[in-house]
Amino acid sequence: MDSPARFIDHTLLKADTTSAQIRLLCEEAVEYGFASVCLPPSFVPLAADLLYGSSVAVGTVVGFPLGYAAVAVKVFETAEAVRSGAGEIDMVIALGAAREGRFSAVEEEIRRVVAAASGAKVKVILECCYFDDPLKEALTERVVAAGAAYVKTSTGFGPAGATLADVRLLALRAGGRIGVKAAGGIRDWGSFREMLEAGATRIGTSAGVAIVDQWLQWRRGES
């Protein structure tokens, strides 16, 4: 197996993140060859400068982590992020609307964010811990219909993170039409590998460096 780095969104989304931490995150992303960095919107201009000319995408979050920002604000935040250099957008859906079964409203807000992203990849966070399986499936259909690039399990700030069962469910429903991103609580090579086997095509984690190091050891053990 190739390095897992290309599946990893190297993530730092803590409330008190500093510029120095963002610099380190971007250096590590280049060194390890991660797919992207995923960082707070206010640091997108800095990361875009630091990663200019590299193969690492700049990713950020919209309506994060609670999902209840006004739709117009999610749209504005997306456009602002893309204008500042973001190539990937992880948005949180309106969880209350989803809980109430207002699927058309959820699909419409995703559609508007996808339009505002003007080509940047949009990953749509369902925050699975709030929903039962039929609701997760119905929402995944809406994510596909709205033109997003990925459906994503969790913010990492909710009551629970990614589960293997959710990744399997989302992957089955997505059926290869869009990617599946697992995030929240994935901190070692063992659980990372299980997420890939369950159908994840991208994984968000703040432990990317440790995971690649563990994979190197594991590969030595296998060979």
Add this chain to the structure above:
Amino acid sequence: MDSPARFIDHTLLKADTTSAQIRLLCEEAVEYGFASVCLPPSFVPLAADLLYGSSVAVGTVVGFPLGYAAVAVKVFETAEAVRSGAGEIDMVIALGAAREGRFSAVEEEIRRVVAAASGAKVKVILECCYFDDPLKEALTERVVAAGAAYVKTSTGFGPAGATLADVRLLALRAGGRIGVKAAGGIRDWGSFREMLEAGATRIGTSAGVAIVDQWLQWRRGES
């Protein structure tokens, strides 16, 4: 002592808040005479309709709860909220910038949100649990200088909520120039009363109904 209701921001900020819960929140606010409701931005239009003609202010949050949205997005979110009927705005500062000592950047973003609020009261959340006392004091000075109406202790989503020591510190530093709002973990009349005695002039809580009921019992006991 008069009813504590007039000090209370009747608060519901859970990620999966539904319209039905917002309706109940607004009914209770009118019935109990709370100062305001504090609810997710996407529910401001509904609450503004429900509370039209009442004395209860519609409050909402900006850059909440992590504080790291781009400044332009906080400004847009504020204008959108006020346009939709919000009269009070609880914003979170850029916590990373504050941690790095970039106080001018913090003051400038508050100033811009205050301008966008065009007369709506702005309460500025420091998220005290991330800072030492000298930093909290320096930030309070910036909040005053930027023209905000209140300095506020916490989001209720951070590692810790309001403490009596923080309320005393902020009240001492504010020196009556602006109000002090305590929020995060205040769930009964005993702790509510201590917060008022420490210098809080507004209190955010989701337990307002229970607190007023406990105050009624306490008043009977006193008389």
